[in-house]
Amino acid sequence: MGVKKPLATCALAAILGGLWVPVQATAGDAAAFEASMKAALAAQKAASSVGGEWRDTGEMIKGAQEAAKAGDYDKAITLAEHARRQGELGYKQALAEKDAGLPTYLKQ
Amino acid sequence: MKKILLSATLLTATLIPLLASASPEEDRKLITEYMVKRFPGVELSEFANGVYAIDEIGRQNWEAIEEFPPYEPFIDEGEQMWNTPFANGKGYSDCFPDGPAIANKYPHWDKKKGMVITLPLAINACLEANGEKPLGYKKGKINAILAYIAYNSRGQVTQVEIPADDPRALEAYEKGKQFYFARRGQLSFSCANCHMQYAGQNIRADTLSPALGHTTHWPVYRAKWGDMGTLHRRFDGCNKQVRAKPFKAQGEEYRNLEYFMTYMNNGLPLNGPGARK
Amino acid sequence: MIRFRRHVLNVAVLAGGLAASMSYSTAFADTLEEGKEIAFDRAQGNCLACHTIVGGEAPGTIGPPLVAMQTRYPDKAKLRAQIWDATVANPNTAMPPFGRNEILTEAEIDKVVEFIWSL
Numbered sequence: 207m208g209v210k211k212p213l214a215t216c217a218l219a220a221i222l223g224g225l226w227v228p229v230q231a232t233a234g235d236a237a238a239f240e241a242s243m244k245a246a247l248a249a250q251k252a253a254s255s256v257g258g259e260w261r262d263t264g265e266m267i268k269g270a271q272e273a274a275k276a277g278d279y280d281k282a283i284t285l286a287e288h289a290r291r292q293g294e295l296g297y298k299q300a301l302a303e304k305d306a307g308l309p310t311y312l313k314q
Numbered sequence: 315m316k317k318i319l320l321s322a323t324l325l326t327a328t329l330i331p332l333l334a335s336a337s338p339e340e341d342r343k344l345i346t347e348y349m350v351k352r353f354p355g356v357e358l359s360e361f362a363n364g365v366y367a368i369d370e371i372g373r374q375n376w377e378a379i380e381e382f383p384p385y386e387p388f389i390d391e392g393e394q395m396w397n398t399p400f401a402n403g404k405g406y407s408d409c410f411p412d413g414p415a416i417a418n419k420y421p422h423w424d425k426k427k428g429m430v431i432t433l434p435l436a437i438n439a440c441l442e443a444n445g446e447k448p449l450g451y452k453k454g455k456i457n458a459i460l461a462y463i464a465y466n467s468r469g470q471v472t473q474v475e476i477p478a479d480d481p482r483a484l485e486a487y488e489k490g491k492q493f494y495f496a497r498r499g500q501l502s503f504s505c506a507n508c509h510m511q512y513a514g515q516n517i518r519a520d521t522l523s524p525a526l527g528h529t530t531h532w533p534v535y536r537a538k539w540g541d542m543g544t545l546h547r548r549f550d551g552c553n554k555q556v557r558a559k560p561f562k563a564q565g566e567e568y569r570n571l572e573y574f575m576t577y578m579n580n581g582l583p584l585n586g587p588g589a590r591k
Numbered sequence: 592m593i594r595f596r597r598h599v600l601n602v603a604v605l606a607g608g609l610a611a612s613m614s615y616s617t618a619f620a621d622t623l624e625e626g627k628e629i630a631f632d633r634a635q636g637n638c639l640a641c642h643t644i645v646g647g648e649a650p651g652t653i654g655p656p657l658v659a660m661q662t663r664y665p666d667k668a669k670l671r672a673q674i675w676d677a678t679v680a681n682p683n684t685a686m687p688p689f690g691r692n693e694i695l696t697e698a699e700i701d702k703v704v705e706f707i708w709s710l
Contacts, residue, residue, distance in 0.1 A: 259558075259559040261499060261557040288693075292500070292693075296500075299498070303496035304496075308336070308344065309506060309510075309511065309683060311511060500692050502678075503687070507685040508685075512653050517640050518639060518650070519649040
């Protein structure tokens with residue numbers, strides 16, 4: 207009787223331990239996210255500074271922050287990376303368009 | 315020989331962008347000619363009716379709506395606002411002694427302030443100067459006072475000036491022009507793609523309205539909004555539609571854009587407020 | 592006896608091949624269907640905004656109708672490039688750069704290309 211209970215409890219804990227895969231953030235994940243977020247915010251700021259920010263970038267950044275808070279660093283990093291690319295593309299676009307003027311089809 | 319070639323190349327490199335630009339009046343004539351050619355048979359003044367100048371079926375529906383215009387209650391509310399004194403006893407007519415038929419004085423370049431002044435901006439300047447709360451620039455009560463002013467200004471002619479003695483005015487025009495022709499947003503559209511290049515074509519089931527006539531009929535009761543809105547409210551929506559982050563209503567970008575767009579509509583009659591899909 | 596075995600073998604090979612090609616064509620049919628969904632979705636390809644496509648309602652009239660695509664684009668890769676970034680062929684184009692601006696993912700573009708090329 208005395209042996210069976212702790213044995214059963216250990217077994218149960220082991221089973222539960224094996225079945226339960228927590229989204230456990232490691233220090234490495236958090237650091238990777240911080241780096242991604244920093245880059246995303248910088249890219250957003252750059253795009254905004256030249257009037258080239260895209261509509262959904264801010265929402266992506268918010269989503270990334272929320273995912274990180276919930277411990278889902280995979281999702282958080284994916285969103286942050288997407289936001290960073292949006293910022294970079296928006297910045298590039300604004301610079302490419304800075305001399306925009308009368309298009310050729312108007313002159314025909 | 316090398317020196318001459320180098321300086322010649324440098325000279326050409328700086329000249330090319332200058333050759334491409336034209337004066338505002340040349341821009342306006344070019345765009346007007348393009349529109350007239352694209353929509354033969356449409357009288358110039360008719361462009362003030364926007365898409366209904368070029369979309370016959372839409373026009374029939376629109377004319378039916380205009381029998382009982384959805385913007386009428388807003389005109390009435392605006393009239394009340396105009397005639398109701400502020401807490402300090404003064405009123406809108408003290409700020410605008412020539413009012414309410416003052417729509418064609420805007421937008422204009424203000425030399426002292428060094429910026430483009432629009433009518434909504436002037437309205438809030440009046441309110442704040444008299445200790446009243448300023449109004450929102452996209453939705454709400456500002457549309458009522460604007461509707462009243464617009465209704466009383468019907469028939470006035472668009473006449474935006476770019477004062478020659480202040481180079482900053484031309485700069486503001488050029489900034490508005492650049493905004494208009496620049497691709498923006500994730501979808502990479504410029505205003506010109508829809509409203510010049512493909513004006514008159516259909517995007518899904520909607521006909522794209524031409525740039526000529528865009529500024530004459532604000533504020534607008536838009537069925538899609540179920541509400542009235544200002545020109546800058548529409549800018550906000552358009553920018554979002556191409557997946558660009560919109561700019562601040564009555565901020566510098568949209569005021570300069572309005573300056574350019576309204577100049578392009580010089581000569582067209584004012585016919586606000588308007589009703590649209 | 593040997594003939595019979597070969598016969599069975601042939602039938603088995605045929606049956607296997609048929610099954611494989613059927614599962615391939617089912618997979619391909621799935622790709623076409625998914626590509627169509629992405630193309631028609633207003634939040635994704637939204638191709639009907641500008642193009643007439645069989646099966647789509649109220650198409651726009653900004654771009655050409657998407658028909659006879661294999662005649663117009665014998666090289667499927669060129670069609671993909673056009674969808675990826677139409678400004679390469681025409682700097683004045685009104686067509687959004689679906690790939691360059693990451694409006695669609697590469698996987699989504701692959702599916703859309705299969706669908707559009709089949710028109």
